[in-house]
Amino acid sequence: MASQKGVMLLDFWSSPFGQRVRIALAEKGVEYEHKEEDLSSKSELLLKSNPVHKKIPVLIHDGKTVCESLTIVQYIDEVWSDKAPLMPSDPHQRAQARFWADYVDKKMYDCGGRLSRKLKGQELEATKKEMIEILQLLQTQLGDNKYFGGNTFGFVDVALVPFTSWFYTFEMCANLNVEQIAPGIIAWAKRCQERESVAKALSDPKNFYDFVCMMKKLMGLE
Numbered sequence: 001m002a003s004q005k006g007v008m009l010l011d012f013w014s015s016p017f018g019q020r021v022r023i024a025l026a027e028k029g030v031e032y033e034h035k036e037e038d039l040s041s042k043s044e045l046l047l048k049s050n051p052v053h054k055k056i057p058v059l060i061h062d063g064k065t066v067c068e069s070l071t072i073v074q075y076i077d078e079v080w081s082d083k084a085p086l087m088p089s090d091p092h093q094r095a096q097a098r099f100w101a102d103y104v105d106k107k108m109y110d111c112g113g114r115l116s117r118k119l120k121g122q123e124l125e126a127t128k129k130e131m132i133e134i135l136q137l138l139q140t141q142l143g144d145n146k147y148f149g150g151n152t153f154g155f156v157d158v159a160l161v162p163f164t165s166w167f168y169t170f171e172m173c174a175n176l177n178v179e180q181i182a183p184g185i186i187a188w189a190k191r192c193q194e195r196e197s198v199a200k201a202l203s204d205p206k207n208f209y210d211f212v213c214m215m216k217k218l219m220g221l222e
């Protein structure tokens, strides 16, 4: 396997999951080799490294593989524990952080993906309602805190922030204005983007929208 020593990330530019890993590595100041995958023609290395799901991101650390973005972020936090802790030290707060990151995984990707397709009528309205509920619940959970991790940028912030690049697409595809329905989430997203780790990792919202349009054409959804 390549990169017997050191750190390598198998990634894809627009992936919110890959972006989580890029943010965590940057927060920790870890240098790594970045390998962009062609997801329509996956490399042997990807197929061998993630034989179960065959998906990016995959972290290869000293020849050992770690798959699934939230697992990778926790691994990074444990291995490079000397700097920028992402997980709270209190076990209950840690459990809460895992709960909300899991909520983001279960709700945001699925509902956001549906919202970016060409939905119409009742289906569109129901999906918009679902997204409004998700964002407002997250906004309530954030409360007056600077970050989901309180005063420090942490695990839930890393899990959620890549999806903020999708908000422009929600507006274009579904006429959903996140600033209007969850201003606290927009203010939080801006605070996160002041961090170099986040600013460098996130996709440009317009590039992401163009990518979604291209994918829809390819899939015959336009």
Ligand code: GS8
Binding pocket: 012, 014, 015, 016, 017, 039, 054, 055, 056, 057, 067, 068, 069, 070
């Ligand atoms: C999801 C990874 C994923 O969907 C995680 O890492 O958290 N639960 C996983 N990766 C996608 C790219 S992002 O849309 C992927 O690799 N897709 C390729 C495929 O499905 O063939």
